[in-house]
Amino acid sequence: MGITSLVLKHHKFATIIFLLLFVVGMNSFLNMPRTENPQITVPAATVFAIYPGANPVDLEQLIAQPIEDAISELEDIKRVSTSIRDGLVVVNVEFYFGVDTDEKYNKVVQEINSVREVLPDDLYSLETLKWRVSDQVLMQLALTADSLPYHVLRTKAEKIQDAVKKLSAIRKVEVLAAPEQEVIVELDMEKMGVLNLGIDRVEKAIKSNNANIPGGSVKLGKRSFGVKTSGAYTNLDQIAATVVHAKNGYLIRLKDVATIRMGDEDEKYKARFKGTKSVFVAIYQKEGRNVFETTKEVDRVLQKIDSQIGANIELNQVFKQSREVENKISNFQGNLFQGIALVGILIFLALGVRSAFLVIIAIPLSIIIGLFGVDISGFAMQQMTIAGLVIALGLLVDNSIVMTEGINRYIDQGNKPAKAAVLAAAEIGWPVITATLTTVLAFVPIIAMPDKAGVFIRSMPVTIILTLSVSLLLALTLTPLLASRFFKNRSKPTTKNDGKQAKGIKRLLNYLVEHSYRDTIVFALKHRWLVIWGAIGVFSITMLMAYLYLGISFFPKAEKGQFLVRAHLPQGSSLEHTSEVVTHIETVLDTIPDVKFYASNIGHGNPRIYYNVLSKNYQKSFGEVFVQLESYDVDKFDALVDRLRGLFDKYTDARIEIKEFEQSPPVDAPIMVYIKGNELERLRKISKTFENLLASQPGVINLDNSLSKVRTDLLVDINRDKANMYGVPVHAIDKAVRTAVAGMQVDQFRDEKGEEYPITLRMPQGDEFSPDDFRKVYVKSMAGYAVPLHQLASIKFQKAPNEIRRFNYERTALLTADLEKGASLDDALEPVIARLKSYNFPDGYDYYIGGELESRKESFGGMQRAVLIAILMIFAVLVLQFKSYTQPLIIFATIPLAMIGSVYALMITGNTFSFTAFIGLTSLVGIVINNAIILVDYTNWLRKEGYSKFEALRISGETRFTPIILTTLTTAGGLLPLTLQGGDLWAPMGWTIIGGLLISTFLTLVVVPVLYSVVVKEN
Incomplete structure (x- = not known):
């Protein structure tokens, strides 16, 4: 071929080019980012709305539906799923792949901002978050000390936070499970009732006395002086001295009707490390950074600050992403090097030293130069990339083998090596190009596969295509060049019988x-x-x-010496009760020698340590324990998990499940069945039918029904006629109840050091609020009189949903479940789907299958299209080749x-x-x-x-x-x-x-x- 002749003619220049490519490739190999798994950016956003004290039914109408209505106006929405629990609304909006992620996120933010005015005025928090690749923690630390108060642990954790977040590669650092301090104003509502003093008056007095309004400036001669007023509060005594009322010539100050103190906010998230009271620090890396380099920088900072933490506090590493990445990459690199060695041995045995050298040299050159292309394509070094190298390994020597065999054949016929190289290239060149092109075309459609699965594996076909393309170039250039230099002339043409002198393979x-x-x-x-x-x-x-x-499956378990133990308690369970259940889990784990350590989370999920497992938000009835084993052995691991499931199944106070990590694009659970309809009670009955059917299927574990449990709430049933007669606005009653039960933040206090703390009004509650405490609550009428709450409302018990879920703007009962290792998804779902198809759903009720089955249809559908497109493209190339x-x-x-x-x-x-x-x-x-x-x-x-x-x-x-x-x-x-x-x-x-x-x-x-x-x- 022409390119072969050109390289042989300008061999010195060609050699320099190959060396430069190798050097550039080595630089990319050494410096490209390292991760354990592909970094998938799902085009999606989550809206969090926090409204303490509100129940799911009220939140659905007040917050969830207005947010969904605003989001529904956006284009390219794939699904909208909403979860509503006490005081919390979480709306997830996911777009189709291929859209501009940043643009869609900005539009979600715009829509949420536009709907803010129709949401409750006293909404505690409304936040929109973008789904990020970097939401997996780089490192999770635990500061442990049983004897120290939380504010001491928090102060030490914040020192780490301030030091680490200065690093350029760090995106954010969170301090978790450490209740913040606040200024607590404990109101004596009975005394306030006697004085006809309302909550609104106290709130206004605090806000007006805490204002810091610039006084402007005054000109005196040639100078200008700024004017300062007394400004905001600087200490608690000033808050206590705030005048809230005047009666009979006497000033009534806040300290006369309340106790003011600095204390911890209500505990909603507890953490322990190996059973010891802890505060967690979660460190997140920016996207596209090398996890090893960033970890080294963080470790250096931690070493410097370790001595400042204190002798009574232990600093422990719960999770270190670099360790997981190193294990995964080292295993794959081991597979790659073993494959290289095996291929090298085969070639040496088959071709002899000189021919084998020509073939084997293509391996490192193709890999290193190919990785340069992978790097500039924006992909990191992770398991999919290395798997692509392993797949390409055997293929990238094919061209060199065919070329070397052809050159040897022409040399055996009496040609000189240089001429033999040109003749072999002329004969074999186009078939080799066609063969490589057809192989490359088989992988091209995989790159264009849609959805999460396509993004998950994309770096693998890119790596294969690039390395094979490089190997083709080397076969047509470097291999003939080296052959012309290293191969010797034969003294005479060989005959057929000379093959008997060959050795080995x-x-x-x-x-x-x-x-x-x-x-x-x-x-x-x-x-x-x-x-x-x-x-x-x-x-x-x-x-x-x-x-x-031959069974069909999707993605297997992650094969890591880690897992999560999750505890689900009845809704309404206190944080203390959840802590007792987690203590039971810890007691069981303490008996297992293979457990290296565990980190317990009460009221919240563990920080996100695996790329496709999201952290659960605040929920007092939920606990999660992250377990790290000493080592991983598949048989021992499976036996341990089965043993623990058997032990925890016997526990009656909570549903305890074990969640194993799976290697797959992000999906909530392998089995997800949505039953859609309007009436919650009817949805509950229908979903219960299919919950029982799923529970009877072999291999189904961790089954959950979002509507399976109801809870009992205290209903403050307002007599509106009486309230109108006394001249008491309904919102004043709601505010009084909110203040008494949950507390109400009214302003911010900044101390002399510049630290800010919320000022919260509440009733003195001791350990917990009881129904009898409602008799101490008074509300102020428009005429200025204090009216006891019990005269305007009655306290009743009523059943309420534990959680309301919505899917694509409809109320939904969601059934989720995992599968035991080796269990078939199709076997588990086949009878359920058959029953769903034959079930006589009422008008307005329907079902939808999500989870792994949905992902599989999307992924396999994409694969089928990829195969079809590949076949058509390959056929077109072959038609052109063979005419x-x-x-x-x-x-x-x-x-x-x-x-x-x-x-x-x-x-x-x-x-x-x-x-x-x-x-x-x-x-x-x-x-x-x-x-x-x-x-x-x-x-x-x-x-x-x-x-x-x-x-x-x-x-x-x-x-x-x-x-x-x-x-x-x-x-x-x-x-x-x-x-x-x-x-x-x-x-x-x-x-x-x-x-x-x-x-x-x-x-x-x-x-x-x-x-x-x-x-x-x-x-």
Whole structure:
């Protein structure tokens, strides 16, 4: 080829170019970001609205629906899901992939700002958050000390926060589970009632006395002086001295009707590390940074500040992302290096030292230069990237093997190495380009796959395409260049018998060609229809076996020595009760030697330590324990999880479940069934039917129904007629109840150090508020008289929903569940879906299946489109290459032949047809046809040289037998370490490719010549 001749002519310049590319590639390899998993940015946002004291029914009408109405005006919305609990509304809006994430987030913010005026005036908080890749913590720390108060632990944690957040690579640092201090104004409402003093008057007095209004400036002569007034409060005594009322000539100050003190806010999140009282510090890294470099910077800061923390406080590392990334990457790099070694051994045994050197040098060059392209494409070094390198490993030497074999053949015919390189490139160049292009085209559609699964795996096909493209360039340039320099002239042309002098694998392959393959191909060409119908029969039986016995799955467990233990208590349970349940979990964990440590969260989820598991928001009836084991062994881990599930299932005070991490795009649960309708009670009854059905399915665990439980609330039933008669506004009653039960923040207090604290009005409550305390509450009428609350309202018990969920603007009962390891999603859901289809839903009620099944349909649907597009593009390339429509069809016959090997490989090894197996099958589309391309192209070349069709097919098969077998062995060998050691995620893909490649290779060497002899006419 022209490029080969050009490189040989300007070999010095070409050498410099290759060296520069290698240096640039090494720089990218050393400095590109490292992560454990692909960084998926889902185009979505979450709106948090906090309104303490409000129940879910009220929140749905007051807050959730107005927010949903505002969001519904946006374009490209995929789903809107809303969760409503006491005092909290969470609205998640997710857009279709492919939109501008920043633009959509900004539009969500605009819509929320526009609806703010219709929401309650005393809404405590309204916040919109963007879903970020960097929401997974870089590091989680625990400051532990049982004997010290929270404000001391918080002060130490804030020192860490201030020091770490100064680092340029850090996005934010959070201090968690440390109640903030506030100025508590405990009102004596009975005394206020006697004085006819209302809450509104106290609130106004505090705000007016705490105002800090600039006094302006005064000119005196040539100078100007700023005017200062007394300004805001600077100490608690000033707050206590605030005049709130005047009666009979006497001033009534706040201290006369209230106790003012500095204290902790109501505890809503407790944390413990190994059972000891703790405060957590969560550190988050900016996107696109190297996790190892950032961790080193954080560690240096922590070492400096460690001595300032104090002898009574321990600083512990709960989670360190760099440790997880190092484990994952080191395992994959080990698979890669083992694959390189195995491929190298095979090549040395087959080709000898000189030829092997030419082939093996393509491996590091292709990988390093290819990684330069991966880096500038914006991808990090993580498991998908390295998996792409492993897949490409066996493929990237194929071109060099074919080229080296061709050069050797021309040297054996008496040509000098330089001329042999040019002749081999001329003969093999275009078939090699076509073969590489078809392989690349098989991976191109995967890049364009939609939704989360497509983004999750995108770096893998990009890596494969780039490294294969580099390997093609090297095969056409560097390999001939090195061959012209290192290969020696033969003193005379070799004969057929010289093959007996070959050694190792090459000698074995020559023997197979002469004593096995030659007889086989002659027999096959004489019994063509027997071979064709036999292949069709085997393929048909294989597809039937796959349908009957080969299960389908999505993504497997993460295979980490970590898991979460979650405790769900009845709604309304106190934080103290939840703490008791978590203590029981801790007691069980203390008995297990394999547990290295655990971090307990009461009233909140653990900070997000895994990319697809979100942290649960504040909820007093929820507890979560993150467990770290000493090491990971799959059998021991599964046995431990089963044992713990058995122990926790016997616990009656709460539902305790174990959540294992899964390797997949973000999804809330594998099983998600939505029952949609308007009336909560009817939804509860319908969902209970399907909850019972799901519970009876084998393998279903951690089953939850959002409407399965109701709770009992205290209803302050206002007699509106009486309230109107006394002249008491309803909002004044609501405010009085809110202040008495939950407390009400009215202003901010800034101390002399500049620290700000909320000023909160509340009743003295002791341990907890009781119904009898309502008799102490008074409200002020418009006429200025204090009226006892019990004269205007009665206290009743009423049942209320624990939680209200909405999905795409409709009320929804949500059933969620996990699956035991090895359980089939289809087996679990098949009877449920059949029952849903036959169920007589009332008008306005319907169902929707989400979770893994939805993701699988989206992902497999994308994969099916990817396969179809790949086949069409490859067919177009082959038509251009062979200028024929029939010969590409012959080549495509290798695809079903490959599926035969893939199915049996999965069945024999006990793997299911998973998402990664589908990736493997897509890869096969491009890989297996390479052998057929080389075979058909050489047959056409021989026929142009005057050989008959029969002779051309026989000679082509014998000549290409060795390079085809070698490329197959190297591809399979390169994948073998990842297949054997890559766990449940990568084993299905590896066996799909290895099994399909091995079987298709042997069948291709027989079936393709037979099809060629039938379809292509004799000249």
